[in-house]
Amino acid sequence: MFLVDGNYIMSMEGTTQGCNAAMPMYCICLRPMIDRLAETVNPAECQQIFYADDGSAVGKIRALRLWMDALISCGPGFGYFPEPAKSWLIVKEEHLDEAKEVFGDTAINITTEGHRYLGAPLGTDKFRDKFVSDAVKGRVSDIIALSEIAGAEPHACYSAYCVGLSKRWLFLMRTTNNIAHLFQPLETAIRTVLLPRHAPHI
Numbered sequence: 001m002f003l004v005d006g007n008y009i010m011s012m013e014g015t016t017q018g019c020n021a022a023m024p025m026y027c028i029c030l031r032p033m034i035d036r037l038a039e040t041v042n043p044a045e046c047q048q049i050f051y052a053d054d055g056s057a058v059g060k061i062r063a064l065r066l067w068m069d070a071l072i073s074c075g076p077g078f079g080y081f082p083e084p085a086k087s088w089l090i091v092k093e094e095h096l097d098e099a100k101e102v103f104g105d106t107a108i109n110i111t112t113e114g115h116r117y118l119g120a121p122l123g124t125d126k127f128r129d130k131f132v133s134d135a136v137k138g139r140v141s142d143i144i145a146l147s148e149i150a151g152a153e154p155h156a157c158y159s160a161y162c163v164g165l166s167k168r169w170l171f172l173m174r175t176t177n178n179i180a181h182l183f184q185p186l187e188t189a190i191r192t193v194l195l196p197r198h199a200p201h202i
Contacts (some may be wrong), residue, residue, distance in 0.1 A: 010064060023052055024055070029078065030050060030078060032078065033075060033078040033080060034048065034050055036070075037067060037071060037074070040066055040069075040070040041063050041066050041067050041192045042063060045059050045060045046059030046063035046064055048067065053080070054118060055082070061102050061103075062102055065103060067101075072084070084108045085108070088111060089103060089108050090111055090115055090122060091110065091111075092110075094113045095157050096110070096155055110121070113127045114127030114128065120171070121177075132183075133182055135169070135170070137185070138188050140186055141163075143167070143186065143193060144193055147193045147197045156198070157194075161194070
């Protein structure tokens, strides 16, 4: 980060969060590493995907272990430092024993339920429903808090809702199937709490 006085602050991660150059920079810098990883596994058994610095793979358990070992081995040479303790392996119930055997000597977390991935739930229907329901509860609280200023500051309230708050659930709605019914509490809060306070004449 360059400061107005000519000084600068070095980033240990390569970019500052929110920097417009972050995505192109990650794309250019990590592409050679991604290509090298692709050479270590059979594409029929393991497929990888990267979004900025979030790497993931899907496939057969033993192929995933090969991929992870290759990532840990070659990643630091490209400035990419994987942390197995912060990583999650989501497996079907029938593959749990094999996953524990293959990844038993690593710090990776293993689950049969699911985990958050890039802001959306990935896993069983039960996990998905709980994840979305918890997120909706948080958004309902946000709507109630926003409604407190609606009468005194209607324009600020409208801007906060349209530009900021409503975007917080848009990504979840676009990336997750079969969750419309779980958003009913949010719909109710908007209709019965926010709108009457923001525009009482409607």
